Amino acid sequence: MNIINKLTIRHLKENKRRTLVTIIGVIISVAMLTAVATIGVSFLDLMKRETIAKDGEWHVEYHNINPAQLSLIEKDDVTKDLIISNDRGYAVLENSENPEKPYLFIKEYSTEGMERFPIALTSGRLPRTEKEVVISDAIADNANVTYQIGDQLTIDVGKRSYDLEDRELLQDDSLKRNEDNEVSEQLDNTKTETYEIVGTIARPEWEPYWSPGYTVISYLDEELLTPTDTVNASVVLNKINRSLYQHAKNFADQHNIEHENIRYNSELLRYYGVTGNDGLQATMYSLVGIIMAVIIVGAVSLIYTAFAISVSERSRHLGMLSSVGATKKQKRNSVFFEGAVIGAMSIPAGVAAGLVGMAITFHFINTFIGDVLNTTQRLEVVVTPVSILVACSVSIVTIFISTYLPARKAAKISAIDAIRQTQDVKLSKKTVKTSKLVRKIFGLEAEIGLKNLKRNKRRYQATVFSLVISIVLFLTVTFFTSSLEKGLELTQANFNYDIQIFSSDEILESEVDVFANLSHVTESSTIEEYYFSTSIDQSDIAQSLKESVESDQDALQDGKYNYSLNLVALDDESFQAYAKEINFDPNAQGNATAIVIDKSIHYNESGKIIEEKSIYTDPGERLSLYPDNHEREEEQFLGEIEIGALTDHVPMGVNLPYQGNLIAIISDKMIDDLITEDVKTDGNHYLYMNSSDPMATQEAIDDVKDSSVHVYNVYQRRQADQQLILLLSVFIYGFITLISLISVANIFNTISTSISLRKREFAMLRSVGMTPKGFNKMINYESIFYGIKALLYGLPISVGVMFLIYWSMQETFEYSFMLPWMGILFVIVMIFIIVSAAMLYSSGKIKKENIIDGLKQENI
Template sequence: MNIMNKLTLRNLKENKRRTLVTIIGVIISVSMLTAVATLGVSFIDLLKRDSMARDGEWHAQFIGVNSEQVKEIKEDKKIEKVILSNDLGYADWKGSKSEYKPYLFFRQYDEQGLTQFPITLKEGTYPKASNEIIISDEMVKNAKREYVIGDELKVSIGERHFKLEEEDSILTQTDPLQRNEAGENVEEIQRVKSYTFKIVGIMESPSWEPTWSPGYTIVNYMDKSELTSNSSINASVVMKKVKQSIYEDSESLAKKLNIEKVNYNSELLRYYGVSSNDNLLLTMYSLLGIIILVIIIGSVALIYNAFAISVSERARHLGMLSSVGATKKQKRNSVFFEGAVIGGISIPLGIIAGLVGIGITFSFINKYFQEALNTAEGLNVVVTPFSILFSILISLVTIFISTYLPARKASKISAIDAIRQTQDIKLSGKKVKTSKLVRKLFGIEAEIGLKNLKRNKRRYQTTVFSLVISILLFLTVSFFSDNMKKSVELSQENIDYDIAVSAGSNSTEEELLPLANAPSITQSNLIKNIYVTTFLAKDVLSENNKKSVEKDNTMLDDGKLSFNVNFFILSDSSFKDYAKAAGFNSNEYLNSDVPKGIVLETASYFDPYAEKFIEEKVLDAKPGDSIDLYMYREDSGKEEFFNKIQIGLFTDETLMGISSNNYRTITMIISNEVAEKLFEDETINMDYNLYLNSDNPEKAQEELEDLKTGSMYIYNVEMDRKQSEQMIMIMSVFMYGFISLISLISIANIFNTISTSISLRKREFAMLRSVGMTPTGFNKMIYFESIFYGIKALMYGIPISIGVIAALYWSISNTFEYGFELPWLSILFVVIAIFIIVAAAMLYSVSKIKKENIIDGLKQENI
């Protein structure tokens, strides 16, 4: 080790406080980077495992393949596994207790599929022959007779067909039971074939079975030896390496083998960073880049200040070395060596601290995550070589950037300047000149404070820079947190009730009202629903829909865009209560000759054309405008005008069960009286929906099942609502935890910068006290300096922060589109906090040197 490095190490040991502060700063920086990288990798790992647990591990699925095509698929070098499956079809099941689930749905898997797809066996064994099946526990629970392992099941399996006008549709498990207005089943099973199966096991109801599906899932074994060139099955594949080229490779293979259709496990692929939706990938990568950049900027500011202060304190020491022959390169390298030593200590400790911190965080929040995602999977601390290497490289780059400027400065320190300590203070009369107005308004103390800032220009700039970075960090992370939370809310379904009871148009209010009075029900809202059509001119469309029709004019019908109008009809008393809550006069609507309604102003929905979540004003219209209403006529085979309604006002005030979250739908609330006027000459199919809240939703559902009549159907959505709320809560915890960490780091950075700057001004303060400055005058000078620091920092910090916020908004808007709004409350908080923190830091630092002897202060040298 050369003499310069030995002297550097000695200097680090002698200045233990400064060395410790610098090491802690780097540890915080590295731990933040490690925590962010590990959190990202661990969260993606959780989402992958959750997706596999629900839908199985597969990446692409070739539909309708035969035995020869399966053989070709297996030989593809890019494919690791091939899982064979087939939807055998539906069988009428007379033994069902539920009128909404009158079928048994049969799905076949080969050996690989039984293990690769999420099938949880409760008792018995997996099927091993083509005549063996496992049934679901839901089927057992809802059967009119008892089913046990060993029983035989004789069924006739075929396709679900539903004929609408001239079109015949084949329905799947994602299609609910098709019923007419009388609640009668209007489907039929066609092309049936008889089978006899033996029950060998009972499984948990599969996660891929939607709650509204009309068939209980039964899993059957697929015997590959029975496949022929005429077979038509599905081949799901797991790729050896998941890359963006999977879409091109799969389509190419399908074309080569004459396979008509390929499906993709889009959710799982998205978690591998592979998506056909370029907007989502752009959002993911740009957000990650911006957040990492913000962390690096904050880290550079924190570490740079430590090294800059170190060089200032070592100025005389470096000058002395220069006087005995130290070259520029040696002085520069001594600062780089100092950075290397601190990095060598701090980076390993920072990585360990980041991993331990994120592990502790996971242990606290895993329970909530599992409930929010309705999964048994939890967050595991996933450490990858890439995440550790990423943290190390970014930390090294950060330390290098932080040491580069101080190192250059150290190399230029001459022996004379260092001994005289003039390197930071180079003055001319013009540079320290202040306005006479300052003294007149604020006194001589304020003028001295302003001259101090101008005289100690480098220290002043370092402090302002530190404050600007703190403002940038806080506002950026605050905006990011609020918008991430808003994005999560936008992507989650808005459910503000526990149970929904739907009934067909043949039901009456009198039949539904007893359900609202069930013992376990705490709140209820009965709403009637009618859907009709309208056609909107381009000039009244929302911004997003205007963009859509500009891209594709074929959407327009005679220059207008088709929209749904969803009427929520309230009883006159309920409408009056709603008017009171929303703040309008109900008499204008109940006693009006012209039908008038309330339009929910803001719509939130997923736009399949733009492939993003949208929140926007539903119409570019104003109160008093009218909407023409159309209804489908069977005799003409088209939509025909039947009436019009006036927009009374726009509001975002809703009631339980009412929301505006459907694509191209105007949600309008009207009274029962208005509905009678509007549809008096029409035969209308009206749906009745009862929305309920309960302290015990499970018990309430049992009570409602006993009370329901006719074609009523009860949906217990309490779990979905809780999942949405918990996901938003978890996001809030993460985001505000991040804000708290950033805030603490920023405050520590400000205190460290200011306190060190103050300690370097001991001689200056002693001189002011020696010429008669009183404690009151001294405090006044410090207050003015604090105000000047704060104003200067806000002048730079807020505009820069707004620029970064705009970049974040652009990134998020690639997937989630809603109005841009500056975080005014956060800005106000920053303005107040900056002045408080700066003043507190300066007064705290000054209080430590106030009691020092004036003579000792005048003799003070910064060595």
């Protein structure tokens, strides 16, 4: 090691506090980069495992494939593993006490399918021949039909059909009934089969809750297939990339496979970063690119600020080296060597800190996920060479840049200027000039504080830059969070209830009381729904419809557009509670006053999800009611309702309308005044309930309901939606907390180091008579100047980045741009609190020092 490097290490050791501050800054930055990469990789790994646990591990599926085509798929270069399955059909479940599930559904899997699909064996073993089956535990639990291992099961297996639909009914199709609530579907082409029961399984996750058949799994032997048999082939690919979509289509064209028979495991592929939706793909990459760029800038700023202050203080030491013969190259290399030493100590520690921090975080998150979200999988810290390499590479490049600029500057400084440390202090009249208003309004202390900032311009800029980055980081992540939640809200079904009870006849009040008072029911609401149409002036229709009618004037009749109108009548108690939620007093209005939902969600032709106002009007306007058709005869006029309030908030059981549709909410007491008895017969009647135990509530409903009542339990689907939203929220808000803590540490680091480097300056002010009160006022005004300057730069930059995120979301979603005003207000308040706290904390230690010692101060 040469003498220059030895002196550099010695200098680092003698200035322990400054060296430690720099090392901590780099460690925090590297830990942040590592944590972000680990969160992303681990979260995707969790979602992959959760999806595989529910839907099986496969990527592309070909339906109705014959053995010849099956052989070609197996030999395809992209095929890693092949799963063969077959929906053998349905059979009547004798003695079933569950009228909503009268069938057994027989599903056949090959050996690979038994391994790749989530089949949870609860007793016995899996089938090994085509004459063996395992049955679902749900048969005994819900249908009250008991089978034992070893029993012979003789059933007539066929395909479900329905006269009104020219297709085979599948597992996703609910049970078909007629107007009299009688089962109106049948089994065709039945064949008697005898199976031996060799085991039992838990109800499969992939079995839809509304499916009319309990799952029974049998074995599929590929060697027994005849040339006329057809099966489903699920392919596990060697490599997963976006070309798989085109490859599947090309393969299908070459081997006479219909495109509609190709299915993709879209949810699993999404977590590999692969999707067939160009807009969604663009949104994913642009969002990730923007947020990663912001994070990297934050990390770079943290490292750069630490080194910039460090080298600035070290300029005196470099000047001494120059005075004893050190060349420009040696001085420059001395700075590079300092960066290498600090990087060698900080980068490994930062990577370890990031991984340990994520492991601790995941430990607590897993408890939350297991107890609250009821997920089957747990978060695991997934470390990939790429993620660690990226974190280290960015840190190394950042340290190089952070040392390169100060190193060039250090090499050019003359020995006299470096020793006198005049390069960072600007004393020209123009540079330190301040407005006369500053002294008049704030006093002499404020003017001195502002001049101090101007004199130490580089340190001042470094502090402001650190504050700006902190503002941008926090507001960007806050807006990113709200954007993700908005996108998720637009794509997820809006189930705000657990159980729906439907009847084509009016649900009697006595029946409502019975259902609503069942155990575990926490909330209930009855709804009557009637369908009309209404005419809306062209100037008042939704924006997307205005664009449509400009190219198609035939869509208008006498300058008006025909809207479908769903008139939803709530029971009086529910209506009053709903009106209170939106701050509307229905009692102050006249009869036939409605609350109109003025927001809609729909897909456009390119598949983009659009959220917009469904109607532009004001309370007090009236809507005419016509039959739900396209006729417009005057004698068909049925009545009208007055708009009492407009809102985007929907009550329980009601979803946002689609394009060209309006929803009007009224009280059931208004129905008799609005519509006639013959119109009322065409309405639908629902009871919606929330329950603390939806499964137990459904069992209780099944025990008391009659055959005309249908029950739809959406608990599982709703739970899945909430699970995704809550899981995403845990990560994102955890990340906001991490960013906030790092930002605060960054600000304290920068300000405390800057204040420490000004010890001699503060001692000089005190030596010429500045009182403690005046000193405090100067520090306070400096804090204000820091905060104002940071906000003047930080807020516009943040808004710009927010708009970039909003713009990237517009590839897939369309909704209005909204600034996070609460987040902005929070940032403004916190910036002044944090800056003031950092300034007072740092200056408090300086005030305790002796003036003479402060004037002699050379190092931190």
